[in-house]
Amino acid sequence: MSRTYPLLLLLMLLLPQQTDAQQQVLTPELLWKIGRVALDDVSPDGKYALYGVQRYDVQTNKSSRVLYLMEIQSGGFRAITDPDETSTDGEFHPDGKKVGFLRNGKLHEVKTTGHAMSGPISDLEINGFHYAPNGQSVLFTRDVKLDPNTTDRYPDLPLASGRISDGLFYRHWKSWHDYAYSNVFYVNYKDGSLVGAPVNIQREERFDSPLTPDGGMEQITWSPDSRWIVYTCRKQNGTAEARSTNSDLYAFEIASGKTLNFTELNMGYDRDPVFSPDGRYLLWTSLAKPGYEADRARLMMLDLTTQQTVELSAGWDFEVNHPVWSADSKTVYFLSSEDFTNQVYELRLADKKIRRITTGQHDITALKVAENELIVSRVSMTAPAEIFAVNPATGAMRQLTFVTDDPWKSLQKSKVERRTVKTFDGKSMNVWIVLPPDFDPKKKYPALVYCQGGPQSNLSQFFSYRWNLSLMAAQGYVVVAPCRRGMPGSGQAWNDAITGKWGDAMKDYLSATDALAREPFVDATRLGAVGASFGGYAVYWLAGNHQKRFKTFISHCGLFNLESFYGTTEEVWFPHHDFEGTYWQTPIPKMYQTDSPHRYVQNWDTPILVMHNELDFRVPFSEGMQAFQAAQLRGIPSRMLSFPDEGHWMSKPQNSLLWQREFFGWLERTLK
Numbered sequence: 001m002s003r004t005y006p007l008l009l010l011l012m013l014l015l016p017q018q019t020d021a022q023q024q025v026l027t028p029e030l031l032w033k034i035g036r037v038a039l040d041d042v043s044p045d046g047k048y049a050l051y052g053v054q055r056y057d058v059q060t061n062k063s064s065r066v067l068y069l070m071e072i073q074s075g076g077f078r079a080i081t082d083p084d085e086t087s088t089d090g091e092f093h094p095d096g097k098k099v100g101f102l103r104n105g106k107l108h109e110v111k112t113t114g115h116a117m118s119g120p121i122s123d124l125e126i127n128g129f130h131y132a133p134n135g136q137s138v139l140f141t142r143d144v145k146l147d148p149n150t151t152d153r154y155p156d157l158p159l160a161s162g163r164i165s166d167g168l169f170y171r172h173w174k175s176w177h178d179y180a181y182s183n184v185f186y187v188n189y190k191d192g193s194l195v196g197a198p199v200n201i202q203r204e205e206r207f208d209s210p211l212t213p214d215g216g217m218e219q220i221t222w223s224p225d226s227r228w229i230v231y232t233c234r235k236q237n238g239t240a241e242a243r244s245t246n247s248d249l250y251a252f253e254i255a256s257g258k259t260l261n262f263t264e265l266n267m268g269y270d271r272d273p274v275f276s277p278d279g280r281y282l283l284w285t286s287l288a289k290p291g292y293e294a295d296r297a298r299l300m301m302l303d304l305t306t307q308q309t310v311e312l313s314a315g316w317d318f319e320v321n322h323p324v325w326s327a328d329s330k331t332v333y334f335l336s337s338e339d340f341t342n343q344v345y346e347l348r349l350a351d352k353k354i355r356r357i358t359t360g361q362h363d364i365t366a367l368k369v370a371e372n373e374l375i376v377s378r379v380s381m382t383a384p385a386e387i388f389a390v391n392p393a394t395g396a397m398r399q400l401t402f403v404t405d406d407p408w409k410s411l412q413k414s415k416v417e418r419r420t421v422k423t424f425d426g427k428s429m430n431v432w433i434v435l436p437p438d439f440d441p442k443k444k445y446p447a448l449v450y451c452q453g454g455p456q457s458n459l460s461q462f463f464s465y466r467w468n469l470s471l472m473a474a475q476g477y478v479v480v481a482p483c484r485r486g487m488p489g490s491g492q493a494w495n496d497a498i499t500g501k502w503g504d505a506m507k508d509y510l511s512a513t514d515a516l517a518r519e520p521f522v523d524a525t526r527l528g529a530v531g532a533s534f535g536g537y538a539v540y541w542l543a544g545n546h547q548k549r550f551k552t553f554i555s556h557c558g559l560f561n562l563e564s565f566y567g568t569t570e571e572v573w574f575p576h577h578d579f580e581g582t583y584w585q586t587p588i589p590k591m592y593q594t595d596s597p598h599r600y601v602q603n604w605d606t607p608i609l610v611m612h613n614e615l616d617f618r619v620p621f622s623e624g625m626q627a628f629q630a631a632q633l634r635g636i637p638s639r640m641l642s643f644p645d646e647g648h649w650m651s652k653p654q655n656s657l658l659w660q661r662e663f664f665g666w667l668e669r670t671l672k
């Protein structure tokens with residue numbers, strides 16, 4: 001017998017295992033094992049990048065986040081914070097020798113050449129911070145209790161649980177008003193310690209900075225000379241705040257204690273201030289239309305030497321997000337979703353021309369400047385976030401982190417294709433098609449129409465840990481994701497087209513569904529529609545108007561009754577703009593009469609899974625309750641999944657896995 005036989009036998013035994021590993025497909029459990037990468041900062045000298053990796057432990061229902069320091073040119077990296085703790089908001093000290101970060105609500109520091117220092121540098125409880133450019137102060141935000149609670153009003157009733165409200169905005173997204181407001185402070189910093197008494201630059205105003213829930217410390221900044229703090233704030237309370245998007249940029253001068261309003265004349269959102277490195281200019285993004293949270297984000301610039309304000313993006317039909325300056329203060333880089341992918345653009349002050357830098361079927365989700373390169377995070381529908389360096393002249397990218405290679409690199413990947421579909425009124429609509437791994441065009445697959453939320457949010461090359469289109473495709477479904485009207489990516493007119501006409505966007509879904517059903521690889525008898533928020537609204541609307549197109553529906557946190565939604569949501573400016581008024585005015589706006597899903601329940605004839613979160617104050621839980629009750633009373637096969645401890649989004653690992661198992665279990669029973 002040949003002596004090579006044992007080796008051949010060993011290889012034969014190993015080959016099936018390698019093939020199995022290569023054939024592995026994405027599952028909800030694998031999705032929660034992937035490290036989630038986010039770009040935090042770039043060092044003052046542009047040589048190092050700071051990023052965080054968040055990992056979840058499903059068994060304990062907890063997560064940790066570790067900060068990593070990377071040398072950009074070599075790609076060498078190392079962890080600089082405790083692997084068992086959660087460290088967030090990493091920021092380089094101006095001297096580049098230390099990194100500040102938050103842990104358990106307190107400011108910590110670590111030397112870039114050593115290990116984490118022991119304990120926090122201050123006992124102050126804070127929400128976010130920025131070092132002053134001169135290194136002598138730190139600004140931070142902290143909640144300040146300014147309103148009396150029930151016990152303050154009635155000291156003899158210490159166990160009373162009632163809430164007293166004299167105006168709206170008594171709850172927001174998933175939190176009840178807690179009688180406190182996020183104010184901006186600064187405090188002296190010396191030798192790695194915060195010293196002296198903090199100064200509240202808002203003087204205990206009953207206004208929040210930054211704006212929640214989407215706003216962070218990008219809404220607050222120092223001037224390069226450390227003379228000014230500029231912060232974003234909507235200085236309205238109660239019912240007025242619930243109706244308004246009028247935030248402004250307020251500039252506080254450290255020496256005098258005076259506050260100026262830089263954007264008093266604009267009645268829409270003004271936010272995300274960024275000073276040029278030379279201190280001459282202030283950039284920010286601005287929405288012109290009051291009450292319209294999805295208006296085109298314009299790039300505004302104030303020349304601090306002439307006090308003149310100009311719109312740098314005038315004449316450009318797309319939004320500007322996350323602007324950053326070049327080191328020489330001559331160029332602005334920003335992100336935008338032209339053509340339904342988020343890419344990097346540059347604008348040179350000399351000629352005000354906008355040039356696209358990056359291309360490709362991906363999204364850029366964060367942007368920093370480092371020496372002669374740009375540092376970005378990049379995702380796609382088939383790839384989780386990693387950090388890349390971008391050549392600003394050519395757009396060429398080189399990958400810097402490979403955190404998600406395990407297990408992502410060994411998984412079979414879905415394929416994403418772009419199609420153009422004609423809408424009911426003859427317009428061209430971009431549609432993403434996500435095909436299962438090992439797709440065979442000769443086979444017929446069940447298909448899902450994915451309905452995006454927003455409603456005016458872009459459907460680009462996003463990567464989600466819940467609404468993951470690759471995960472859906474990996475379970476054997478063709479996924480169609482229509483970029484229906486109302487979404488950024490095709491100019492402002494397309495984005496504005498659903499105001500007062502949500503039903504037109506629903507017809508777009510039907511156009512995409514009919515086009516999908518004609519594909520030879522789609523089984524037109526096994527179509528489902530799924531979506532959350534506005535996408536959940538779309539599912540409810542389609543359930544009453546689909547005319548036998550679909551075999552199953554799944555709605556998460558969807559709007560069901562536009563009148564009850566207007567009466568219970570907290571950000572009233574949104575329905576007031578999109579519905580074009582109240583349900584009690586005369587005449588009643590058309591949308592309440594023609595576009596509310598509850599008016600079509602008599603047509604429901606298809607199984608539906610209703611999922612809703614009880615702490616969702618944006619689309620209140622009662623919307624899901626109404627839909628499930630209607631389905632049950634109509635005799636429609638239906639199930640309700642609710643979460644008492646989740647808001648508009650899912651945040652806890654085990655809740656999310658339960659959500660995904662019910663999601664795919666429902667599809668398995670009713671569609672597959």
